[in-house]
Amino acid sequence: MALLTGAGIVVKLVLILLGLFSVVSWAIILFKFFQVHRANGESERFMDFFWKSKRFDAIASQVDRFANSPLTVLFNEGYGELKKVVETDGKSEGSALSTDLGGIENVSRALRRATNSEITRLEKYLTFLATTGSTSPFIGLFGTVWGIMTAFEGIGKTGSASLAVVAPGIAEALIATAIGLVAAIPAVMAYNHFQHKIRVLINEMDSFSTEFLNIVQRNISGK
Amino acid sequence: MVTRQSKADALFGSSLIASTVIHLAVFLLLVWYGRLFPAQINLQETYYVDVVNLPVAAPRAGSPVQRGHAAEAPPPPAPTSRMTMPALTQPKSASKPAQPQKAVEKSKPAAESSAEFAERMAKLERKAESQQEEATFERLRRKVSATGSGRSGMPGAGGSEAGSDYSAYIQSRLKDAFRETISYTSKSPEVVIQLQIGSDGRISRKKIERSSGDRAFELATLRAIDMASEKFTPPPNHKVFEGVFVFRPQGISNSKP
Numbered sequence: 001m002a003l004l005t006g007a008g009i010v011v012k013l014v015l016i017l018l019g020l021f022s023v024v025s026w027a028i029i030l031f032k033f034f035q036v037h038r039a040n041g042e043s044e045r046f047m048d049f050f051w052k053s054k055r056f057d058a059i060a061s062q063v064d065r066f067a068n069s070p071l072t073v074l075f076n077e078g079y080g081e082l083k084k085v086v087e088t089d090g091k092s093e094g095s096a097l098s099t100d101l102g103g104i105e106n107v108s109r110a111l112r113r114a115t116n117s118e119i120t121r122l123e124k125y126l127t128f129l130a131t132t133g134s135t136s137p138f139i140g141l142f143g144t145v146w147g148i149m150t151a152f153e154g155i156g157k158t159g160s161a162s163l164a165v166v167a168p169g170i171a172e173a174l175i176a177t178a179i180g181l182v183a184a185i186p187a188v189m190a191y192n193h194f195q196h197k198i199r200v201l202i203n204e205m206d207s208f209s210t211e212f213l214n215i216v217q218r219n220i221s222g223k
Numbered sequence: 224m225v226t227r228q229s230k231a232d233a234l235f236g237s238s239l240i241a242s243t244v245i246h247l248a249v250f251l252l253l254v255w256y257g258r259l260f261p262a263q264i265n266l267q268e269t270y271y272v273d274v275v276n277l278p279v280a281a282p283r284a285g286s287p288v289q290r291g292h293a294a295e296a297p298p299p300p301a302p303t304s305r306m307t308m309p310a311l312t313q314p315k316s317a318s319k320p321a322q323p324q325k326a327v328e329k330s331k332p333a334a335e336s337s338a339e340f341a342e343r344m345a346k347l348e349r350k351a352e353s354q355q356e357e358a359t360f361e362r363l364r365r366k367v368s369a370t371g372s373g374r375s376g377m378p379g380a381g382g383s384e385a386g387s388d389y390s391a392y393i394q395s396r397l398k399d400a401f402r403e404t405i406s407y408t409s410k411s412p413e414v415v416i417q418l419q420i421g422s423d424g425r426i427s428r429k430k431i432e433r434s435s436g437d438r439a440f441e442l443a444t445l446r447a448i449d450m451a452s453e454k455f456t457p458p459p460n461h462k463v464f465e466g467v468f469v470f471r472p473q474g475i476s477n478s479k480p
Binding site for chain 2: 019022023024026027028029030031034035121125158159162
């Protein structure tokens with residue numbers, strides 16, 4: 001405690017900044033943990049439900065149960081686009097083949113767009129973790145260097161270089177690096193963990209997109 | 224999509240609050256732990272405690288020389304409380320020399336009344352009492368003159384040991400400080416410094432009387448004096464202390480002014 005109160009103003013500011021970094025990065029860690037956990041769980045259950053169901057409209061009526069899964073967003077977008085295509089198809093009565101291919105293109109584009117927006121949503125705030133992980137040790141180091149500078153100034157003034165004079169100033173200074181590392185280590189670990197989890201989710205979304213398109217194509221060609 | 228976004232924001236807000244609470248809890252835990260097991264970084268306090276100067280705090284319980292001195296002269300009774308004690312015990316011993324007198328009186332055939340006898344006894348007792356008091360005062364006076372005369376020493380201390388004498392005390396403090404600041408560029412530098420310490424324990428004057436011309440050594444001595452003067456106790460009896468100290472790399476010697 002004396003280490004914190006005894007430090008100079010710059011070191012204190014650095015400590016406060018690092019504390020804020022730590023608070024926000026832990027908030028992001030908790031938030032991402034729940035978000036990714038739910039997304040994973042609900043995606044799994046949605047896929048089970050998806051393969052068990054025979055009809056898209058039956059799935060669409062139940063899809064709200066899995067609101068946190070990115071796959072449901074993909075399904076909603078794809079299904080909405082498919083409905084629109086089918087509606088216009090029914091109205092225009094043009095050449096079937098070109099409309100079908102165009103319809104699949106449309107659905108594919110809609111799925112790609114939804115995938116991108118979901119990736120953005122999942123990766124939101126993650127950059128802050130990366131920033132914390134890479135910069136907070138440096139911020140802490142800055143505080144330490146500054147603290148040691150002031151400690152040495154004090155030593156120069158008193159003219160004594162005994163351990164009793166040198167040690168407290170350096171101990172005060174070193175706490176900045178310690179807190180920088182305390183903020184950075186969980187941020188880096190969480191960043192890597194969530195990157196991996198999100199990559200898995202992106203893969204799932206890609207495979208779901210292709211499955212969805214396959215089903216649509218099978219149905220249209222089998223019409 | 225909008226509801227989902229707002230839900231996510233709410234989730235983020237609650238995790239921010241949770242994170243803040245966790246951080247506060249960890250901080251308080253650390254503070255509490257620090258209270259329970261405080262870090263021992265008070266190095267500065269222990270730094271100046273050395274065996275040589277311990278008698279300064281209680282000069283009478285000092286070196287063997289002082290103890291021998293104390294054995295020669297009986298410890299002076301405290302003027303307020305103990306002064307009455309010998310007066311109470313003394314009449315018993317005083318009554319012994321009074322006994323023969325009493326016998327002589329008794330042998331006198333004259334019919335001395337008991338009232339007269341009591342008066343005589345009281346007079347004798349008073350005399351013995353005043354003698355005892357006189358002796359105590361004399362002892363005290365001798366004690367004071369033995370310690371307080373001539374040089375200015377710590378009260379109650381008569382030896383020439385470090386700590387029993389104010390100039391030795393100053394010298395020892397200077398030596399401690401000098402050990403930290405010492406630096407010199409010439410072969411055998413020497414600086415003679417006159418110091419005057421006011422009754423408040425602060426240096427009122429310091430003057431380089433003689434110097435071998437080594438600038439670094441002079442600076443080192445002055446810095447040592449500055450450092451040491453932070454912890455000087457005031458000279459005894461509110462006197463102004465004056466002393467001349469010879470600084471050499473081998474040590475500090477005190478040459479009497």
